[in-house]
Amino acid sequence: MGAKKHELKLFKAYQQNIIRERKWTFCWQIILFISFFILWELSSRFYWIDPLLFSSPLKVMTLLIEKFKDGSMIVHTQVTLFETILGFIIGTILGIIIATFLWLFPRFAKIMDPYLVILNAMPKVALGPIIIVALGPGYTSIIAMGAIVSIIITTIVVYTGFKEVDPNYLKVLQSFRATRWTCFKEAIFPATLPVMISTLKVNVGLAWVGVIVGEFLVSKEGLGYLIVYGFQVFDFTLVMSSLVLIAICAAVMYKMVEKLENMLIIKN
Amino acid sequence: MAFLKLEHVSHLYFSNKTYTKALDDISLSINRGEFISILGSSGCGKSTLLSIIAGIIKQTKGNVLLNNIPLHQSDYVLGYMLQQDYLFPWKRIIDNVLIGLKVQKKVSKKTRQKALKLLDEVGLPHLEDTFPNELSGGMRQRVALVRTLITNPEILLLDEPFSALDYQTKLKLEDLVYRLLKQYHKTAILVTHDIGEAISLSDRIILMDTNPGRISTIIDVPKVLREEKPFLVRRQPSYQQLFDHIWASLNRGSETNGSKET
Numbered sequence: 001m002g003a004k005k006h007e008l009k010l011f012k013a014y015q016q017n018i019i020r021e022r023k024w025t026f027c028w029q030i031i032l033f034i035s036f037f038i039l040w041e042l043s044s045r046f047y048w049i050d051p052l053l054f055s056s057p058l059k060v061m062t063l064l065i066e067k068f069k070d071g072s073m074i075v076h077t078q079v080t081l082f083e084t085i086l087g088f089i090i091g092t093i094l095g096i097i098i099a100t101f102l103w104l105f106p107r108f109a110k111i112m113d114p115y116l117v118i119l120n121a122m123p124k125v126a127l128g129p130i131i132i133v134a135l136g137p138g139y140t141s142i143i144a145m146g147a148i149v150s151i152i153i154t155t156i157v158v159y160t161g162f163k164e165v166d167p168n169y170l171k172v173l174q175s176f177r178a179t180r181w182t183c184f185k186e187a188i189f190p191a192t193l194p195v196m197i198s199t200l201k202v203n204v205g206l207a208w209v210g211v212i213v214g215e216f217l218v219s220k221e222g223l224g225y226l227i228v229y230g231f232q233v234f235d236f237t238l239v240m241s242s243l244v245l246i247a248i249c250a251a252v253m254y255k256m257v258e259k260l261e262n263m264l265i266i267k268n
Numbered sequence: 269m270a271f272l273k274l275e276h277v278s279h280l281y282f283s284n285k286t287y288t289k290a291l292d293d294i295s296l297s298i299n300r301g302e303f304i305s306i307l308g309s310s311g312c313g314k315s316t317l318l319s320i321i322a323g324i325i326k327q328t329k330g331n332v333l334l335n336n337i338p339l340h341q342s343d344y345v346l347g348y349m350l351q352q353d354y355l356f357p358w359k360r361i362i363d364n365v366l367i368g369l370k371v372q373k374k375v376s377k378k379t380r381q382k383a384l385k386l387l388d389e390v391g392l393p394h395l396e397d398t399f400p401n402e403l404s405g406g407m408r409q410r411v412a413l414v415r416t417l418i419t420n421p422e423i424l425l426l427d428e429p430f431s432a433l434d435y436q437t438k439l440k441l442e443d444l445v446y447r448l449l450k451q452y453h454k455t456a457i458l459v460t461h462d463i464g465e466a467i468s469l470s471d472r473i474i475l476m477d478t479n480p481g482r483i484s485t486i487i488d489v490p491k492v493l494r495e496e497k498p499f500l501v502r503r504q505p506s507y508q509q510l511f512d513h514i515w516a517s518l519n520r521g522s523e524t525n526g527s528k529e530t
């Protein structure tokens with residue numbers, strides 16, 4: 001009886017220790033967050049940094065509130081979010097579709113191999129001007145930019161995943177005279193689902209890169225456009241505000257994909 | 269007339285640097301309804317032979333004929349139970365069992381019922397909704413057996429199907445497989461390391477040599493043993509005789525091989 005009580009006490013202590021550790025970490029994260037903004041504000045006030053170039057948190061906040069009130073910031077955020085989400089989805093899905101074709105037609109895959117390597121090594125944003133010429137200056141080009149940065153890497157990662165599936169699963173299906181497509185559907189695809197899910201997280205980050213660069217190049221709307229515009233008219237408060245918004249949106253999207261990932265993994 | 273016929277079948281495995289001769293000049297005729305067992309030491313090419321008959325790998329030389337038609341042109345249903353179970357971990361047991369029928373687009377209420385009945389018969393009732401990783405090795409092996417049986421194959425190819433089972437379960441399943449095969453007059457080829465199992469189930473036993481894999485002897489099982497149920501065969505006086513004979517032949521085979529290597 002006494003021994004059991006003692007064990008329970010130890011267990012409680014262990015749990016409390018974990019909770020304490022978590023609180024402590026969180027505290028420091030908050031402290032760091034606040035001190036960053038305080039330091040930024042102070043250094044701007046006392047001209048340790050040039051307030052014209054680096055703005056200040058208060059100015060950024062005032063600008064954000066004002067722009068959200070008149071609705072203009074909402075439009076810009078919406079445009080960028082829309083482009084990023086679409087670019088992300090298109091890039092991921094197209095990548096998986098191409099990988100599927102590569103697996104279904106091994107000869108085709110062998111032929112394509114060196115081209116995939118080159119395309120992968122190439123900095124995709126360098127294609128920006130060509131995409132704009134081809135698709136015209138507008139949403140389409142920017143979404144294409146968001147997609148193109150993730151397509152090739154998704155293709156390569158997912159295709160490698162397909163190839164690594166234990167061939168004995170295929171033997172089981174082949175013994176029932178399954179076609180290659182059935183083998184894909186019943187064994188390859190489900191076995192590689194974890195790989196595909198893990199590419200989602202990478203692709204979210206890549207889509208942001210593509211879209212912001214795309215907006216730098218052509219757009220008349222969006223957060224990337226605001227950064228360029230702010231830079232041109234020397235309004236660095238606007239630049240900083242856009243950066244803050246991008247950071248928030250990207251983090252939220254990343255977290256959402258992470259949630260989706262957990263959900264999918266549990267389901268499988 | 270032979271139902272399944274192998275004519276001078278040889279197989280080489282190629283890799284970038286070298287090749288292995290797994291099978292050398294295998295010729296064999298099997299009649300409809302016959303039960304054949306293959307005995308031979310590890311690595312003599314038994315699994316390779318079954319994979320060729322199942323049409324999963326193509327032999328480098330020779331012909332495999334089913335009813336006088338080349339294997340890949342015939343539309344007979346073959347059932348191949350691989351040496352490892354390879355159940356799909358993401359599918360429930362029932363879906364694993366029905367995968368063959370699904371591939372052949374033959375899933376119906378009736379086949380589902382049949383699957384549940386077979387699972388019950390192999391001693392796995394009420395497990396249809398669990399996932400493979402919740403089962404033991406022997407249980408998984410039985411699921412794989414049901415997955416093969418359910419497609420009602422004309423030829424059943426079994427690669428050590430009972431290796432992970434306790435003695436009692438093994439005898440029970442031998443009985444079940446034997447009963448099903450005889451009832452529907454099906455042909456079967458069984459790979460095993462258990463001489464007793466080979467004797468009690470088969471009409472003929474093929475002994476194989478290693479390096480390269482070759483047929484050394486084909487033994488006809490006496491009629492008295494053939495007509496007895498597997499479980500009772502082991503009590504017949506001629507069973508022990510045959511057992512000793514096979515044992516001696518297998519030993520001789522491995523000795524000559526050993527001397528060749530040294």
Ligand SMILES: Nc1ncnc2c1ncn2[C@@H]1O[C@H](COP(=O)(O)OP(=O)(O)OP(=O)(O)O)[C@@H](O)[C@H]1O
Binds near residue numbers: 309317
């Ligand atoms: N995929 C492969 N690639 C190359 N060599 C192989 C391959 N599969 C089998 N072999 C070789 O072919 C020979 C026969 O192998 P096989 O699996 O048919 O033997 P087995 O008789 O089934 O053995 P066991 O009783 O251990 O299952 C072995 O020497 C093995 O190394």
Ligand SMILES: [Mg+2]
Binds near residue numbers: 314316351
């Ligand atoms: Mg084997």
